[in-house]
Amino acid sequence: MSKLMKQVWAKAQADKKRIVLPEGEEERNLQACGKIMQEGLANVILVGSEKVIRDKAVSLGVSLDGVEIHDPETSDKTQEYANGFYELRKNKGMTLEKVDKIVRDPLYYGTMMVKLGHADGLVSGAIHTTGDLLRPGLQIIKTAPGISVVSSTFIMEVPNCQYGENGMLLFADCAVNPCPTAEELASIAISTAETAKTLCGMEPRVAMLSFSTMGSAQHELVDKVRRATELAKEMRPDLDIDGELQLDAAIVKKVADLKAPNSKVAGKANVLVFPDLQAGNIGYKLVQRFAGADAIGPVCQGFAKPINDLSRGCSADDIVNVVAITAIQAQDQAK
Numbered sequence: 165m166s167k168l169m170k171q172v173w174a175k176a177q178a179d180k181k182r183i184v185l186p187e188g189e190e191e192r193n194l195q196a197c198g199k200i201m202q203e204g205l206a207n208v209i210l211v212g213s214e215k216v217i218r219d220k221a222v223s224l225g226v227s228l229d230g231v232e233i234h235d236p237e238t239s240d241k242t243q244e245y246a247n248g249f250y251e252l253r254k255n256k257g258m259t260l261e262k263v264d265k266i267v268r269d270p271l272y273y274g275t276m277m278v279k280l281g282h283a284d285g286l287v288s289g290a291i292h293t294t295g296d297l298l299r300p301g302l303q304i305i306k307t308a309p310g311i312s313v314v315s316s317t318f319i320m321e322v323p324n325c326q327y328g329e330n331g332m333l334l335f336a337d338c339a340v341n342p343c344p345t346a347e348e349l350a351s352i353a354i355s356t357a358e359t360a361k362t363l364c365g366m367e368p369r370v371a372m373l374s375f376s377t378m379g380s381a382q383h384e385l386v387d388k389v390r391r392a393t394e395l396a397k398e399m400r401p402d403l404d405i406d407g408e409l410q411l412d413a414a415i416v417k418k419v420a421d422l423k424a425p426n427s428k429v430a431g432k433a434n435v436l437v438f439p440d441l442q443a444g445n446i447g448y449k450l451v452q453r454f455a456g457a458d459a460i461g462p463v464c465q466g467f468a469k470p471i472n473d474l475s476r477g478c479s480a481d482d483i484v485n486v487v488a489i490t491a492i493q494a495q496d497q498a499k
């Protein structure tokens with residue numbers, strides 16, 4: 165286990181949170197549930213048919229001691245969640261007929277649990293797509309105060325690398341916002357700086373990436389990054405955020421000394437904010453594949469309460485780690 169994940173586990177164990185797994189009937193979720201409870205990383209709540217969950221747990225040899233199970237078909241909370249969801253969405257065309265069916269969907273049921281404080285966070289995505297998971301979160305949980313968009317970050321751990329924080333850097337947004345505006349990009353930068361502090365204990369130095377460094381190229385795409393940098397600095401003067409910077413000027417001291425000598429961030433950035441989702445998604449995969457980096461995430465950020473996505477190819481151990489990360493986000497939001 166990496167040094168970072170050891171720290172994350174220790175923090176999660178120190179103040180256990182209630183994390184709901186809406187894909188409770190799925191085998192990897194059940195295996196993860198057993199390990200999370202055994203390691204004391206969180207109190208797990210599973211959503212699904214109680215019979216299916218208990219039968220599968222027996223065949224997998226997983227103990228469900230202390231695990232709460234909610235079946236939306238029989239739960240006495242389903243009506244409360246339907247009423248709550250209706251109130252939240254009635255101005256968006258939701259009808260009483262539709263809500264009954266929607267809250268029986270484990271993802272919506274689990275998200276309402278988090279909304280009403282019956283769970284502290286949610287992890288899903290072993291069988292659902294990113295969009296399936298995010299939509300209930302975006303509709304129900306919404307963004308945290310002062311944050312305009314939900315976004316995501318990957319914590320990259322690059323072996324034998326001196327860039328960033330001894331090879332650790334955060335990349336954003338690599339999974340959620342296809343084409344952020346300048347305002348949204350500023351919000352992504354601020355959220356990622358906060359994630360760097362909360363999860364990695366880093367003092368963030370945020371580079372707003374472009375194909376231009378401090379005015380070296382003129383283009384409307386560069387203007388967007390420049391505007392986002394100004395906005396982020398105005399919103400959070402306490403943070404070290406700078407741009408626009410090319411990737412090498414952001415992380416290589418020699419290049420920074422030439423191209424951006426007065427920047428507090430250039431040459432030593434540990435948070436890289438990409439201008440759009442195509443750049444971010446391609447960027448993290450390049451580093452993962454070519455440099456053999458561990459890519460932890462995508463960690464969702466900016467939600468008023470924590471919700472996290474899994475890759476459909478995830479292992480039970482990946483789920484355990486994402487639950488620990490979600491628990492720490494929940495601890496942070498409870499402060």
Ligand code: ACO
Pocket residue numbers: 256294295296298299302303307312313314315338339340341342445462
């Ligand atoms: N932050 C906050 N709110 C948002 C965001 C956001 N990023 N995106 C949409 N919303 C809000 C909308 O304003 C809307 O609110 P309202 O209904 O209260 O008015 C609600 O969420 C639903 O919006 P839609 O536009 O209907 O949602 P959409 O269908 O576009 O889905 C989603 C949003 C899922 C985030 C979409 O942008 C998406 O699919 N993004 C890409 C995900 C992806 O495929 N990533 C790559 C793979 S992941 C990987 O490789 C690791």
